[in-house]
Amino acid sequence: MALQDTTAWAPLADGMHRLAARMTLPPGMTPEAVDYHFSGYGYRPYLVAPIVFVIVFAILSSLHLYQNLRYKQAWMAVFTLGCLLETAGHALRIWGHFEPFLVNPYIAMQCILVITPAFFAAIDFAILGKLTSIFPSKYSIIKPSLIIPFFVTLDVASLAVQGGGSGVAAVAQIDGRDPNPGGNIVVVGLAIQLLGYALFNFLLASFCYRVSRDPPRDEAVWNARTRTFILATFVSSWLIFLRSVYRTVEMAVGWIGVISESEWTFYAFDAALVSLAVLVFVLYNPAAYIPSDIKAAQVKMQQTEDDVGGGRGGSEEEGAESKDSYMTASTLVGTKPSKRGWGGDVEKEAAGASGTTTEAHSTMLSSPTGRSSGLSDRP
Numbered sequence: 291m292a293l294q295d296t297t298a299w300a301p302l303a304d305g306m307h308r309l310a311a312r313m314t315l316p317p318g319m320t321p322e323a324v325d326y327h328f329s330g331y332g333y334r335p336y337l338v339a340p341i342v343f344v345i346v347f348a349i350l351s352s353l354h355l356y357q358n359l360r361y362k363q364a365w366m367a368v369f370t371l372g373c374l375l376e377t378a379g380h381a382l383r384i385w386g387h388f389e390p391f392l393v394n395p396y397i398a399m400q401c402i403l404v405i406t407p408a409f410f411a412a413i414d415f416a417i418l419g420k421l422t423s424i425f426p427s428k429y430s431i432i433k434p435s436l437i438i439p440f441f442v443t444l445d446v447a448s449l450a451v452q453g454g455g456s457g458v459a460a461v462a463q464i465d466g467r468d469p470n471p472g473g474n475i476v477v478v479g480l481a482i483q484l485l486g487y488a489l490f491n492f493l494l495a496s497f498c499y500r501v502s503r504d505p506p507r508d509e510a511v512w513n514a515r516t517r518t519f520i521l522a523t524f525v526s527s528w529l530i531f532l533r534s535v536y537r538t539v540e541m542a543v544g545w546i547g548v549i550s551e552s553e554w555t556f557y558a559f560d561a562a563l564v565s566l567a568v569l570v571f572v573l574y575n576p577a578a579y580i581p582s583d584i585k586a587a588q589v590k591m592q593q594t595e596d597d598v599g600g601g602r603g604g605s606e607e608e609g610a611e612s613k614d615s616y617m618t619a620s621t622l623v624g625t626k627p628s629k630r631g632w633g634g635d636v637e638k639e640a641a642g643a644s645g646t647t648t649e650a651h652s653t654m655l656s657s658p659t660g661r662s663s664g665l666s667d668r669p
Contacts, residue, residue, distance in 0.1 A: 326390055329390040329391050329396075330386075330390070330391070330393070330396035330397075330400075330460065330463055330464055331386060331390055331396065331551075331553075332546060332550060332551035333390075333551060333553055334387065334390050335383045335384075335386045335387045335390065335553065336387065336553060337384065337387045339383075339553075339557050339561075340380045340381070340383035340384045340387070341384060343376075343380040343557075343561050343565065344377055344380045344381050344384065346565050347373055347374075347376040347377040347380060347565065347568070348377050350373050350565065350568045350569065350572060351370060351373035351374050351377055353572045354366070354369055354370040354373055354568075354571075354572065354575075355370050357572070357575045357577060357578070358370055358577070361575070361577035361578060361582075362582070363577040363580075363582050365413075365416055366413065366575070366576065366577045368409050368412055368413060369409065369410060369413045369568075369571065371409055372406050372407070372409030372410050372568075373568055375402050375406045375409070376402075376403070376406050376564060376565075376568075378402060379399055379402035379403040379406065380403075380561070382395045382396075382398055382399035382402070383399055386399065393461075393464045396460060396464070397456075397457060397460040397461060397464070400456045400457075400459075400460045401453050401456045401457055401460070403560065404452050404453070404456045404476060404537065405449050405452045405453045405456070406564075407483075407530050407533060407534065407564055407567075408445050408448055408449040408452070408483060410526075410530050410564070410567060410568070411445050411448075411483060411486065411487065411490075411527075411530060412441075412442065412445050413571070413576065414487075414490060414523060414526065414527045414530070415437070415438065415441035415442065415445060415486070415490055416438055416441075416576075417523055417576050417580065418437055418441070418490060418493060418494050418497070419434065419437035419438035419441070420438075420580050420584060421497065421520075421580070422434035422437060422493075422497055423435065423437075423584055424580075424581070424584060425497075425501065425506065426506070428500070428504075429497055429500045429501050429504075430493070430496075430497055430500075431493065431496050432493070437493070441486060441489075441490065444482060444485070444486040445483070445486060447479075447482055448479050448480070448482040448483040448486065449479070450479075451475060451476075451478055451479030451482060452476050452479030452480060452483070453479075454475060454479075455472050455473065455474070455475025455476035455477075455478070455479055456472070456476055457472070458471065458472030458475060459471070459472025459473045459475070459476065459545045460472070463545065463546065469545040469546060470544055470545055470546075472545065473541045473544060473545030474541070476537075476541045476545075477538060477541045477542055480534055480537050480538040480541065481538065483534050484531070484534050484535065484538060487527060487530070487531045487534065490527060491524070491527065491528075491531070494520070494523070494524065494527075498517075498520060516579075518574070519574055519576075519579045522570050522571070522573070522574035523574075523576075525567075525570050526567045526568075526570040526571055527567075529563045529564070529566050529567035529570070530563070530564065530567050532559070532563055533559060533560050533563040533564055533567075536555070536559035536560060536563075537560065540555075
């Protein structure tokens, strides 16, 4: 057999590459002598970039954990969990810098960083469900009580498909088999996530349009502060949406392709976008704007619609009388405006109606608009 016949050596070369993919650097072998194309990453991961993002996500995780403890809304713990998983995923990339051929850290990193944004998507979907539940049903094109179950089901399906596909592709790549079937599974999961975000943005935009055309009668509920929070939700969700578009294109090109083997694209279109999306909700934490007691907020909103409505169709005296009636009604059922809730963190008063009335009027006067705050005053 002639040495020039390179095809004859192909099986041996392939076997050596498969062996290299299952082991760390042998003693005495320098990194320069290794072809990192045959590692799981397709390159040797940078060291500085993952360290930076570990620090970033660790800080963001700490801030969200503090806000969870402060506002005591359990549903936001999902967001904190997502931040912690992002921290762990980037920490595994640090490990990958030193041990690029290790199998298990690579598979874990891929699975974590691919599926984690689904946790952030769940919070966006919950925000939409809670907002539409508080406002009258006329503002939502579908029944508000169906929004959270529908989107949670979609999100869980997306998470499961992405996680399964990532594991299949990563193991296949390490074993020297074609990883694209697993990558195609990930594409399906990402497509489900993109569908969910498209529906989410459509429903949220529809909600905002309807409220803007026919705003609630209590202007303290639909005001600049409310709109700012919804805008922040749009920004955060679009950042995650763009990240999902990047991942979809990456997987469609190929699990091993020009995009997946370009490390800078990962940091530009995944890590950076996700960290910005998380930062938005540090500055505008949903728990500071959405009441913990949705049912109480619904009651207050209905009282507002029923009692303050006289101020629109009648004289100014009638409107003022209606507003006073609303304050009195709120007092009699044992509620008062709260700094933490959207009329939602309603406090039950043990004192009599007269004492509560005085406190309610005092709180109303403390508001710049002379009304109870529709949304909690973010610190």
